[in-house]
Amino acid sequence: MHQAEQEIQTLIRGGESLAVEFKSDVKSLPDRDLVAAVVALANTEGGDLFLGVEDDGTPTGLHANHRNLAGLPALIANKTIPSLAVRVETLELEGQPIARIQVPKSRQLVSTSDGLLQRRRLRMDGTPEAVPFYPHEFVQRQSSLGVTDPSALPVENLAVEDLDPIQRIRIRNAIKKYGGDQSLMPLADDELDGALGLTVSVGGMRRPTVAGLLLLGNEMQLRQHLPSHEVAFQVLRGTDVLVNEFYRKPLLETFEEVEVLFRARVEEEEIQVGLFRVPIPNFDRRAFREAFVNALVHRDYSALGAVHVKLDDDGLSISNPGGFVEGVNLDNLLVADPRSRNPLLADIIKRIGLAERTGRGIDRIFEGMLRYGRTAPDYSMSSAHTVSVRMSAADADAEFLRMIVEREEQTGAAMPIDSLIILSRLRNERRLRTADLAKSVQKPETVVRGTLEKLVEAGMVEAHGTGKGRTYTLGAKVYRGAGQKAAYVRQAGFDAIQQEQMVLNFIDTHGSIKRADAADLCHISPFQATRLLNRLKDKGVIRPVGQGKGTRYERS
Template identity: 55%
Template sequence: MSTVIPPRETLTVEFKSDHKRLSDTDLIEAIVCLANAEGGDLWLGVEDDGTPTGLHPEHFSLDGLAGLVAARTSPSLTVAVEAIEIKGIRVARIRVPKSPQETATRSGVYLRRRLKHDGTPECVPMLPHDRISRASTFGLLDVSARPVAGATLADLDPLERERLRQNVETFGGDKVLLELEDADLDGVLGLTHRQGDGTRTPTLTGLLLIGRESALRQLVPTHELAFQVMAQEAVRLNEFRRFPLLKALDWLETNFRPYNPEEEVRIGMFRVPVPKVDMDAFREAVANALIHRDYHRLGAVHVRLEDDALVVSNPGGLVEGVTLANILTTEPRPRNPALADALKRIGIVERSGRGVDTIYRGMLRFGRALPDYSRTDAHSVILRMPTGAADLDFLKLIVDEENRLNSRMPVDSLIALSALRQMKRLTIEELAGQIQRDAASAKRTLEALIERGMVEGHGTTRGRSYTLSASLYRNAGDKVAYTRQAAFSALQNEQMVLNYTRQHGGIKRAEVANLCHLSEDQASRLLNKLHKDGKLEKHGQKRWTFYTVLGQ
């Protein structure tokens, strides 16, 4: 297969002309620039517009190029070099890995690649705060645990420390914290750092949680929280605050509640509140944004209520190892571990670190759409939580089952039921993609729902599909929908059998079972029905029985 040069330069594609021989210094700097971003391919011997002009004669032999790169980078980079012929012109593709730590040239030059406002890439110096930010993204440095230069104990607010203690009581945090003296409390939660001379200095976590607002403005200027309410693109409310986090969360919740109407529905013996946005999911989403934001980037954490969704965003993309494809299942990897641990012990966020489960549960339990992270990019995490009307029949189903089990339904089960409600029919592979697990896990989830009487399986082995059970449709007052689904499966099997028989001249019971993923008995019943309906003609007896299309 021929190799094609990419059409243009991107964040991960760099073209370098070698017509006049690219200097070793320029080559190494370009490679370092790629390594400190997302890695990628450097095409040597290609002009900026993508035209191949070839390698300089001194670069015809590429044998020593990988060694040159390793010798002139710190830490040493391992690149793969490949000579490629493009329309008879020899160029080189240098594959540059994404470096897990910031990389410099041997002369001490740090560079990183970024996109300009017009989408074209450029190499820029990697400043100290860029290096710290990158290290925290890779989990190599906990910025929130470091003492803040210029901060003193006078920058901590006793009133905010009292608010912290009240939060422990309110949210069921670690009660041991309530027994500690102030200095011990600060030490246990990582709010202060003991220096070599025995003095204590506030950490970033300390300032963020119980710092005075004046100190935050001066010492943590990137910290800001915005609450916006939109109405058909018009701004009804647009407030920015630099409060310490616990005060900010109280302020935000107080201001959000008037825009979050709640009705109550009776389910059995219980009255169940149905809010526009589940408050547990709301708190978790906002707290996650504050925990995972990059405090070396300018920009506020935005909480924006739109006409059809609540949108929560924070500066700084997903941390290394977390992607949109594993956000549900990967181990918790906070960008600011000390801050995350403190908020867990206070009780503000999930002690398990699985806050995303709380967000999913708060959406799916009310029959609303899945949380949407699709707008997330390298610079910010954006969570969109649809606020459409709740499906009260679905809520009743979930509440009844949770009351029966005396426990909350697993998130995977909620996703499966929600998907079946939307798609009507689901395969194991389709669910595996939605719950971000393997097929075996998806099968266990669906089969467990069958045991509970909430789901029905159709067919056997490979190709088995699933629908909501007849009892669920009946309880929801939608028996027609179930009948339609069951009829669809039967009609689909009949059509497949008839088509197969026409194409191959005949069909046997074992072939029907394999074709339609049915048991032997189910295959026999299907053939008998088609024979009785005058669509198939039966030939032979017992094990030699086969069927043809009538009149064929």
């Protein structure tokens, strides 16, 4: 079976999804239904429409009317607005002719020429369906694609004079407190509004933008013009609710009040590192600030639902309505170019100083967890409609922090986030290869290998083996500093003995072993496997059988 055929078989066996649609053609599918299905795919994630396949994945073939598919791309282009370009190919599956229509994800909203606008979504049972695309969802879609900025839209039925002047004082105070753009300080109020994009001119009148309303509007105005704006702060102990506060106040005022509630629950211990005492908080304040600001700035303000901040026995979680923006996902979260669903609002918050100016606030969140020996922040509960981050309340590893601080004092610079990720994983999983670590760092193996070699030079990490079988563990001084000398010996000192025993156990189980088996078993190179087998042969515990590549080894 060719690779293309295998791909088709795999897609169809996987069933329908947001990106895969089956359409029966036994009774000749009407053009309007076919075009509507294509439009729904284009307005979602794009994907494949298989014509001539039943809902259960059974191929029943194309109707005689659709045996010649040469004109189908032109038909779809003519019956979609704007015109949609698709690729069509004829395939044979289980003896039946079917058509694969490859639909690109559209960067703008697409409708049929009859004005039908649809998208795909998943039902509660996980099966997909096509549903109408309503006007209030347009901004959300265009925002996720980076086509429009919802926070820059004017609020035309609200006058600038009606906004709360106290909030401008709050903005100026925040610039002082957080080290924001000092060039904003001498500006008059109307100049400040214009410089930050809090207001725009509409028909010769100054009107607040959505970002301006969020920062300068009062609670009543926010409820009336932006009812989706809401923040919830909860503290749980077991099943008991200790705090359950909801806010609809302007953004900075909300941030300040929630931060006060959060800081009241931060507890600190201290360790001595050289001449300095270093605090160990149960929750890192900078990590909280970045995560909370991200939730406020990047949330989808066209969707109802609150930004939730929850503290419980297991840790801190922060979630917001609206999934990751286009191009960002769990696999590239650390390396994707900074993008916001609300670019103007994000820029304002950065200029005020409340968020990381480089747009790499995500690094601060990871750093605030990893440098204390805690697990990395967990975004796995995020979905297409929600971004959720979980930060564990597990006890810190004081010796791990001491190691990080001592290294930072030596270099005069903060530990890079890539190094923190690598050290954290090695601390938890003991021995890993470059390929294992590259997934967590989200960078190519060549880049990760360079970071590893720097850690090896610093004595924080040790390398074992060569080539693809090369593995890494924390260095001896790390275990020694933590009072875990025996743990280090278990990881590094017994390698040769462990490898010999693993080979002998393999032979006892399977009767013999080849060089390739030994290399794969012990995570070493073929050359190292040859040396290992020769060492056992010289000891007289195994003997070779056969010659050349077919050589295997048995017990003597």
